[in-house]
Amino acid sequence: MKHLPLPVFSLFVIALPLILSNNYYLMALNIAALNVVIVIGLNLLMGYAGQISLGHAAFFGLGAYLSAILTTTCGFPVWPTIPAAMAITAVVAYLIGIPTLKLEGHYLVMATLGFNVIVYIVMIQLSAVTGGPSGFAGIPRLQIGGFAFDSDLKIYYLFWAVAILVLILSLNLIHSRAGRAMAALSHNEIAARCTGIDTETYKVKIFVISAALASLAGSLYAHYISFISPGSFSIFFSLQAVTMVLVGGMGSVWGSLFGAILLSLLPEVLHSVKEYNVLVYGFILMAVLMFFPRGLFPAGRSFCIAMIRKKT
């Protein structure tokens, strides 16, 4: 029972393209997979380190631009560049995290917010390297040997494999010794320190991992779309990622998966209401946060458990 959700979900992911007729939906699902990677990473930080980052769009952007510049401008091979971009992003996150996470309180929010704004400005102003406001084009597509990921369907399986891998790793992480320490830290920092958990180091580590995951998603995004522009990496996307965490449920890895998919696909579903779609989107968010403050996923699960108990 405990290990059931993962294979069921995986089978569902594998089977889904068979019933989808439209390539457009596949593209939306591919972007959703990348959002899943970012949001799971961000949720580790929010749900387990008790810290909020408003700079995940910047880490996402760092991954995208580093991949773009290193492969297209410098001519590096694609696959080694992705972990390299993750490593550089991780170092940047480490440098931001060290001073801010040592302080008590929510200084990380301010630091990451500022960082996101700076990165955004650099993307626009440093046009010789980044292409400026008009964006960066001609980024090579992904391929392994002779096999090119040249269709949305192939990308779909690649991205969802990555997303499910991140999901599995995160589930393993939170059930490990480190994960229990993180859970303890998020629920009660003083008691955690009294039991000998090195809370500062854990917070920095989670933040770095979380930034590296965003960078991974960024690299994949760049090689998928093959054109990137600063607009995708502004502070609004950071806010959207935080919203996805909240809607899915803080501290729940499955919740993140759910929240990321729901909010990524919601705008597509709302196309039918045309100009009102932003309004409806806003209302749905408000309703979720008012009626399910713990997030949709934990609320849904409690509801199901209560229904099962009632029946037996």
Next chain:
Amino acid sequence: MLKIRNIDAGYGKIQILHRTSLHIREGEIVSLIGANGAGKTTLLNVISGLHPLKGGSVMFQNREIQAMPPDRIVGMGLIQVPETDKIFPPLTVLENLEMGAYLRRLDRRALQSEIEKIHALFPILRDRGDRAAGTLSGGERQMLALGRALMGKPRLLMLDEPSLGLAPVIVAEMFGIIQSLNAMGTTILLVEQNAREALQISNRAYVMETGRIVLTGAGVELMSNEEVKRAFLGNDYKEKWER
């Protein structure tokens, strides 16, 4: 075992501890009594590395620990049970206990036998094993916090107001448990407002007032001290006054 010399500490510009010194010998129960805001909790937090100090030194087992992070201090066997926020509410009682042995990296079997020991001491924690710690009563939480601290194998256990908010019957039980822990070889530093009970079970005691140690002596001795009676024990003084 523990030797604190001339500690200065505070929050921002406000100084709380003024050149505070005290020492604890192996095997003792030492209590630290004083009114609200005297600086007792701050002193404990300084000792366990949770709060920075501005001057002075803390020696534990002949090593200077004032610059160490809390996790290393816990690793040396100096464990504090904080006053409030002592448990992890959403985790189960069992998980809370397991967290206590976090630094010891025990295997399943060793962990199980340690948990058995705690269960023998606090049978109620066995019954409540799979309940979320947040659903426990005040007394049960206190026992859980104490049990969790014991899972870390403390040499010196620092208890911050273990009787706070407990029913009188449970307070007596609590002090009984503290005494038996001590008899089993754990040195104890007890911070209390419940001065009478604390002094009764202590070898020695320190009285703290506005960040300074103002009085020290054997536990029973202090109970008959006029100053202590006036400030903390109350009743006897009232009788004398009304006579």
